[in-house]
Amino acid sequence: MGAIDEKVIDIIVDKLGVERSEATPEAVFVDDLGADSLDLVELIMAMEE
Numbered sequence: 001m002g003a004i005d006e007k008v009i010d011i012i013v014d015k016l017g018v019e020r021s022e023a024t025p026e027a028v029f030v031d032d033l034g035a036d037s038l039d040l041v042e043l044i045m046a047m048e049e
Helices: 003-016 029-033 037-048
Strands: none
Touching: 003 029, 003 037, 029 037
16 A cells, blocks of 8 residues: 555544554445544544645
């Protein structure tokens, strides 16, 4: 994976509190990672930074 991919995965793991192995490109935020609407907003804000 590239540097950007790794950074995105780091953000997902941090914000959603999931295991790194769960944060795959195929994972669906709501269905697979248990994210709610607030989590999605926080993810977007973190990625914008």
